[in-house]
Amino acid sequence: MSEDRSETGGEFEREPVPDSALLGSGKFWGMYAGEHTAGTEFMIGPLFLSAGASIQDLILGLLLGNFLAVLTWRFLVTPIATRKRMTLYYQLERIAGGSLVKIYNLVNGLLFCFLAGAMITVSASAAGVPFGIFYEVPSATFGFGAPSFTALVLVVGAVMAIVAAGGYQTVARVANIAAPWMIAIFAACGIVSLVQMNATGIDSIVRGDYWRDAVQFVQSRNGPQTFGFWQIVVFAWLCNGAMHFGMSDLSIFRFARSRSSGWAPAIGMFLGHYMAWIAAALLLAALIKVQPDVAVGSDGRVNANPGLLAYQALGWAGILCVVIAGWTTANPTIYRAGLAFQGILPATSRSVMTLVAGAVATLAGAFPNLSAQLLDFVGTYGTVLGPMGAVIVVDFYWMKRFGLQNEFAHRSGIKFNLAVFIAWLLPVAVGLYLIIWRDLFAAYAVIPAWLVCGILYLVLSKFTQREAVAATQPNWNHSANAGA
Amino acid sequence: MGSKQSPTMTRVLKAISIVALMATFAPCLLFLGGWMGHVAVKHWTLAGTVAWFVTTPWWMSRNLPVDAKEVEI
Numbered sequence: 411m412s413e414d415r416s417e418t419g420g421e422f423e424r425e426p427v428p429d430s431a432l433l434g435s436g437k438f439w440g441m442y443a444g445e446h447t448a449g450t451e452f453m454i455g456p457l458f459l460s461a462g463a464s465i466q467d468l469i470l471g472l473l474l475g476n477f478l479a480v481l482t483w484r485f486l487v488t489p490i491a492t493r494k495r496m497t498l499y500y501q502l503e504r505i506a507g508g509s510l511v512k513i514y515n516l517v518n519g520l521l522f523c524f525l526a527g528a529m530i531t532v533s534a535s536a537a538g539v540p541f542g543i544f545y546e547v548p549s550a551t552f553g554f555g556a557p558s559f560t561a562l563v564l565v566v567g568a569v570m571a572i573v574a575a576g577g578y579q580t581v582a583r584v585a586n587i588a589a590p591w592m593i594a595i596f597a598a599c600g601i602v603s604l605v606q607m608n609a610t611g612i613d614s615i616v617r618g619d620y621w622r623d624a625v626q627f628v629q630s631r632n633g634p635q636t637f638g639f640w641q642i643v644v645f646a647w648l649c650n651g652a653m654h655f656g657m658s659d660l661s662i663f664r665f666a667r668s669r670s671s672g673w674a675p676a677i678g679m680f681l682g683h684y685m686a687w688i689a690a691a692l693l694l695a696a697l698i699k700v701q702p703d704v705a706v707g708s709d710g711r712v713n714a715n716p717g718l719l720a721y722q723a724l725g726w727a728g729i730l731c732v733v734i735a736g737w738t739t740a741n742p743t744i745y746r747a748g749l750a751f752q753g754i755l756p757a758t759s760r761s762v763m764t765l766v767a768g769a770v771a772t773l774a775g776a777f778p779n780l781s782a783q784l785l786d787f788v789g790t791y792g793t794v795l796g797p798m799g800a801v802i803v804v805d806f807y808w809m810k811r812f813g814l815q816n817e818f819a820h821r822s823g824i825k826f827n828l829a830v831f832i833a834w835l836l837p838v839a840v841g842l843y844l845i846i847w848r849d850l851f852a853a854y855a856v857i858p859a860w861l862v863c864g865i866l867y868l869v870l871s872k873f874t875q876r877e878a879v880a881a882t883q884p885n886w887n888h889s890a891n892a893g894a
Numbered sequence: 895m896g897s898k899q900s901p902t903m904t905r906v907l908k909a910i911s912i913v914a915l916m917a918t919f920a921p922c923l924l925f926l927g928g929w930m931g932h933v934a935v936k937h938w939t940l941a942g943t944v945a946w947f948v949t950t951p952w953w954m955s956r957n958l959p960v961d962a963k964e965v966e967i
Contacts, residue, residue, distance in 0.1 A: 587954050591946050594915055598922040598939060602932070605925050725936030727918070727943045 422664075426495035432667040438674035441662075444589030445675075446650075446682030447596060449529045449716075449736035453784045454649075455690025456714030460628050461637035461785065465618035471639045472687060475646025476679040482647070482654040483663075486799075488672030490806050491663035498660045502798060504820035505805050506830040512753055514798060514834075519750025521791050523767055526570075526743035527774025528781035533736030534559065534566045536717030536729045545715045546707040547782045555778045563776045570737060571768020574744040575761040581745075585738035593681055595724065595731040600689025602723045603696035624695035627702060628712045641851055645785065646683055648856040651792025655860050657799035693719035713782060744768045786845070789852025793841040796856050800864030801830050814871050822878050829874040833866035899952065910949045917942030 422431065458468055494501060503511045535545035543558045554560045573581060604610060607620035614620075629635065653659045654675075663671060694714050697705045701722065707713050716736075720728030748764030755763070774780055780787065809816040819827045840862075841855035899907070921938040924930035930938075 583951075587947070587950050590915060591918060591943065591950075594919040595939070595943075598919055598935075601922040601926055602935060605922075606932075610926060724939050727936065727939040730940075730943060 422495075423497055424500055427664045431665060433665045433671075434667055435671045435674065438662070438666060438671040439677055442674045442676075442678035443681065444586065444593075444678075446678035447589065447593050447686050447735075448682065449532045449732070449739040450525075450784060450788075451596065451682055451686040452532055452690050452716035452720065452732055452735060453528065453714065453781055454788070455687040455692075456694035456716075456719065457782075457785050458637060458642070458687065459621070459624055459691045459694050460632065460635070460712065460714060462625055462629060462635040463637040463642055464625075465621035466616070467637075467639040467642055468688065468691065469616075471642030472646045472684050475643040476676075476683050478643070478647040479650060479654060479679055479683075480673065480676045483659065483675045484669070484672035486803065487654050487657060487659050488663050488666060488669045490657070490802065491660045492666055492669055494660070494806070495664040496660070497664065498657050498798075498802070501657075501660065501802055501805075504817040505801060506827045507819035507825040509825040510819075510827060510831055513831075514795075515750040515753050518795060519747040519767065520770075521794060522743045522747035522750070523770040524774045524780060524787060525791070526740040526747065526767075526771035527567075527777075528784055528787070529736040529740035529743065530563055530567045530570060530772055530775030531736075531778055531781040532716050533570075533733050533740065534563045534717075534775070535715050536720065536732035536736070537566055538562050539717045539721050539729055544707075544718065545713070545778055546709065547711070547713045547778045549709070551779045551783075552777050553779065554776055559778070560776050564772060567768060567772025567775055570740050571744055571765050571772065574741045574748065574768060575764040578742065578745050581738060581741040584734070585742075588734050588738060592731060592735055593686070595720075595727060596686040596689045599720060599723045599728065599731075600685070600692045603689070603692035606696040606723075607692075607699045620699060621695055624698045627698045627705075631706060632711050641853070644851075645789065645853045646679075648792050648796075648853045649683070649788045651789075651853075651856040651860075652795035655799045655856060656792065656796040657802045658795070660802070690716075690719070693723055697722055713778075740771065744771050747771070786852045789854075789856065790842070790845055792856040793845065793852060793859050794838050797834050797837055797859045797863030800860045801833065801867050804864045804867050808868060809871065812868060812872075814868075814875055818871065818875060818878075824878065827874070829867055829870035832870055833863045836866060837862040904953050907949045907953045911946060911953070914942045914945035914949060918946065 422428070463471075496504075499511060499515070502514065506514070531545065538544060538559060541558075541562075543556070543562050545559060546555050548555060555563075604615065609615050609620050648655070659675075666672070694705070694712075697719055698712070704718065704722070705712050717729055717732050720732045722728075724731070744767050745764055747767035747770075748760060751763040751767055752758055752760050805816045809818075815821055818829075819825070837859040841850075841859040844850040845852045845855055918939050919942075921930055921935040921942075925932060925935045
């Protein structure tokens with residue numbers, strides 16, 4: 411396998427995975443066990459409480475939403491992955507053309523920068539606790555926190571960018587080693603928090619008086635907010651929309667020997683997006699119960715400070731967990747964004763582009779409000795990247811049935827498939843408009859954008875393929891025959 | 895790091911790592927049962943954390959997951 415490795419990562423990037431490299435289901439269960447328990451969980455969990463979700467809705471809503479996410483991996487991603495056995499990028503290149511994939515990759519890279527920025531904020535929130543530097547969220551979206559916190563973000567961001575520029579292997583290794591420990595720390599945080607709130611029996615946990623008190627406390631300071639059952643379900647389902655609906659995990663499941671490997675994300679979901687989210691939310695509830703004064707910032711509002719929350723539950727181990735969780739999430743994200751930028755400017759070095767990505771991420775991390783709006787950001791991320799998955803699904807299942815060519819860019823030799831571009835751009839633009847200017851809950855936009863993108867791709871291909879074939883008739887006949 | 899020591903040493907290191915992980919997690923259960931105080935939980939968890947990161951890199955050297963550069967949320 412090693413000779414097929416490239417600088418941009420992964421094996422068999424431009425060919426189907428051969429039978430000799432296929433992996434059994436156990437490998438995928440092992441891999442996903444350490445996935446999805448990341449720095450973001452420390453931010454997302456408390457945001458549910460801040461947004462006014464009830465504990466009953468959270469317990470049931472996350473259960474259903476994560477189950478739907480697993481079903482999507484199993485029945486949408488895995489069948490295509492095990493038939494085509496190609497990466498997302500290579501499949502997209504064959505359908506949309508290399509130039510369009512570069513645009514997609516650039517958008518991906520920019521979104522990664524914001525995600526990494528949120529993780530830099532999370533790590534800085536923990537690194538600041540021993541120095542009395544606290545994370546507080548200003549009212550303006552692009553407002554800085556305290557000068558000392560901004561300076562700390564710059565230091566943490568610079569260190570992360572330099573480490574990411576140095577390469578990926580070391581950080582990935584630390585992330586691997588930290589994964590079981592991190593899961594244990596999350597679980598310990600949740601249990602300690604429950605004890606601190608005297609919720610030590612099933613009855614008292616489910617009744618949720620401690621939770622209701624915490625929600626009331628937050629709302630009395632931050633103003634009333636609601637976050638209902640279906641919002642929780644849809645968020646849990648679609649927060650990884652880019653990975654399942656967006657088909658990013660084709661790159662992983664192309665190695666699966668059997669489709670049953672598609673159930674493996676269940677372990678990542680229920681550890682990271684169930685146990686860890688609830689545990690992180692309990693940290694905020696416990697802080698409000700035990701030290702309500704500390705939970706309130708200087709502006710009189712309650713903001714979840716991940717470092718402080720973990721510190722009050724588990725002391726220095728909690729701080730270490732937040733720093734390592736943020737670091738091991740931010741580093742591959744910065745690295746990946748650097749690769750995306752380098753794809754646009756191939757003459758530049760990967761290290762330089764990684765530093766550029768790190769600088770953008772650090773700048774984003776200096777605005778604490780961006781990490782405080784992680785629920786919206788993650789939904790937006792799925793809305794922007796998810797629809798490309800619809801192009802792959804339509805291309806795989808329906809193009810031939812409608813008398814159209816699948817993998818059109820590959821067969822016709824074009825570099826930019828206009829049908830894909832318009833089909834992606836229109837629903838994403840409408841989705842972003844509704845999210846940003848009409849206050850639509852971001853995760854709600856993912857599936858409509860996905861469906862519209864798929865339908866538009868099919869309809870537009872009717873026109874663009876006819877024109878392309880007419881314009882290049884001799885070449886087309888040759889390449890279509892070669893590709894058949 | 896992982897494959898240079900003898901199998902016996904590897905087994906010993908693995909055992910220490912497992913104990914370290916238990917030291918990280920078990921104190922909160924003792925806290926839940928009322929057998930340990932909160933301050934002691936913090937100390938044990940930190941001790942378990944240090945032991946985990948000292949011993950585990952010597953034996954945990956599994957290959958990176960395929961396309962490990964993909965971003966997780």
